[in-house]
Amino acid sequence: xxxxxxxxxxxxxxxxxxAGAKLLGLLxxxxxxxxxxxxxxxxxxxxxxxxxxxxxxxxxxxxxxRPLRLLLPLLPFLAVIxxxxxxxxxxxxxxxxxxxxxxxxxxxxxxxxxxxxxxxxDLFERLARPLAPAGVRxxxxxxxxxxxxxxxxxxxxxxxxxxxACAARGLPAWPHLTVVPVIxxxxxxxxxxxxxxxxxxxx
Amino acid sequence: MIELRDVSHAxxxxxxxxxxxxDLAEHRIGIIGANGSGKSTLARTLNGLVVxxxxxxxxxxxxxxxxxxxxxxxxxxxxxxxxxxxxxPTVAEDVALGLRRVGLTxxxxxxxxxxxxxxxxxxxHRDHPxxxxxxxxxxxxxxxxxxxxxxxxxVCDEPTTLLDMHxxxxxxxxxxxxxxxxxxxxxxxxxxxxxxRVLVIDAGRVVFDGAPDAAxxxxxxxxxxxxxxxxxxxxxxxxxxxx
Numbered sequence: 001x002x003x004x005x006x007x008x009x010x011x012x013x014x015x016x017x018x019a020g021a022k023l024l025g026l027l028x029x030x031x032x033x034x035x036x037x038x039x040x041x042x043x044x045x046x047x048x049x050x051x052x053x054x055x056x057x058x059x060x061x062x063x064x065x066r067p068l069r070l071l072l073p074l075l076p077f078l079a080v081i082x083x084x085x086x087x088x089x090x091x092x093x094x095x096x097x098x099x100x101x102x103x104x105x106x107x108x109x110x111x112x113x114x115x116x117x118x119x120x121x122d123l124f125e126r127l128a129r130p131l132a133p134a135g136v137r138x139x140x141x142x143x144x145x146x147x148x149x150x151x152x153x154x155x156x157x158x159x160x161x162x163x164x165a166c167a168a169r170g171l172p173a174w175p176h177l178t179v180v181p182v183i184x185x186x187x188x189x190x191x192x193x194x195x196x197x198x199x200x201x202x203x
Numbered sequence: 204m205i206e207l208r209d210v211s212h213a214x215x216x217x218x219x220x221x222x223x224x225x226d227l228a229e230h231r232i233g234i235i236g237a238n239g240s241g242k243s244t245l246a247r248t249l250n251g252l253v254v255x256x257x258x259x260x261x262x263x264x265x266x267x268x269x270x271x272x273x274x275x276x277x278x279x280x281x282x283x284x285x286x287x288x289x290x291x292p293t294v295a296e297d298v299a300l301g302l303r304r305v306g307l308t309x310x311x312x313x314x315x316x317x318x319x320x321x322x323x324x325x326x327x328h329r330d331h332p333x334x335x336x337x338x339x340x341x342x343x344x345x346x347x348x349x350x351x352x353x354x355x356x357x358v359c360d361e362p363t364t365l366l367d368m369h370x371x372x373x374x375x376x377x378x379x380x381x382x383x384x385x386x387x388x389x390x391x392x393x394x395x396x397x398x399x400r401v402l403v404i405d406a407g408r409v410v411f412d413g414a415p416d417a418a419x420x421x422x423x424x425x426x427x428x429x430x431x432x433x434x435x436x437x438x439x440x441x442x443x444x445x446x
Contacts, residue, residue, distance in 0.1 A: 007330060116293070116296070117291075117292045117293060117296060118291075118293075118295075118296045118299070139303070146290070146291050146292065147290060149292045150289070150290060150292050150333075150334075153332070153334040154286070154334070157334075192282070192284065192287035192288075193287050193290060195252060195282075196282060196287055196288040196290060197290060198275070199250060199252055199279075199280040199282075199288075199349075200275075200280075200288075200290070200300065200348065200349065201272060201275050201301065202290070202300060202301075
């Protein structure tokens with residue numbers, strides 16, 4: 001379950017909150033944690049925020065596996081950041097930066113898991129409305145974002161197919177063998193999707 | 204009623220439709236033909252996806268060249284590869300996409316989407332990522348996404364080609380039960396039983412127009428006469444991009 005449209009249905013308070021409120025809350029939380037001037041306060045507030053976000057997962061019916069899966073890919077980056085910060089001087093700053101990243105990722109995950117993509121797109125459409133006098137079409141902005149989200153698994157599938165095709169012919173999946181078929185395939189897919197959009201009146 | 208008058212079309216210097224004139228008013232119409240015969244291009248002219256180089260296509264009196272959107276509102280189109288027809292991340296969102304310009308409230312949209320999903324056995328999947336559905340479910344979603352806009356006519360371009368026998372039969376049963384007029388392009392000739400009319404397309408022309416059994420017999424004879432060899436060199440040339 002991730003940002004690619006894998007919203008987890010539920011009836012918690014977070015699920016019922018409007019997408020705008022949740023994004024604003026996320027922005028406020030991260031801004032406050034980053035802007036805290038007092039180092040000692042930061043070292044208390046940041047782990048508290050991370051812990052609160054972590055506790056919010058089971059409280060909203062999301063369980064504990066999802067946040068752990070979110071954090072797992074972050075670990076190598078945290079290790080590098082912690083090492084760099086420690087070597088350049090302040091191990092407490094290293095701890096604070098790492099906890100800040102953990103809190104931010106957990107909070108962003110909460111927003112993602114409890115918000116439908118359509119709600120997010122409606123929000124972006126509303127946010128783009130002030131740009132309409134400049135020639136920007138808000139519905140197009142939302143559609144482009146939706147298609148971008150939709151395209152990610154398609155690209156991943158095309159990549160996997162290309163690798164499988166190499167493997168089936170006993171070849172290693174060298175980039176020069178896999179990239180071209182993926183690009184050609186995606187161009188054809190884009191053409192087909194454009195035709196489908198036209199057929200469905202989304203032109 | 205869809206009227207085609209002297210419709211011709213070419214991709215580059217390769218003609219794919221040659222002077223086709225038809226009145227399509229029957230409830231169930233089948234179109235068959237070999238790969239590269241021009242049947243997909245013909246189908247695409249019916250809802251303005253392809254505007255012919257010459258000739259006219261009118262849907263309920265409206266010219267697809269002048270008003271393609273009106274044609275598309277009346278004529279829904281289902282492609283053979285559902286994956287490229289699904290445009291939104293989740294099942295319900297994809298079905299709702301077609302209703303964005305209809306001017307419904309959020310509640311009305313939701314209720315129409317849920318009704319269509321329920322009718323096509325997808326309600327339990329409404330919030331699921333569309334790309335994780337099975338092939339049959341994806342084709343059903345593609346069908347539901349078109350039907351939610353309530354078109355008068357549905358054009359299906361080989362909707363069962365990529366499906367296994369079970370899913371193909373489910374789609375076939377669904378298509379047969381639709382109240383809409385149906386134009387079906389298929390290589391699965393048994394799907395045409397009970398149809399009102401079947402057209403056989405060859406080299407961009409309608410070479411037979413009649414009852415299903417007679418059309419299938421004509422098509423079979425045509426293919427038998429054309430494929431004396433089972434060697435790979437006997438394969439027909441592909442359409443390149445599209446037939």
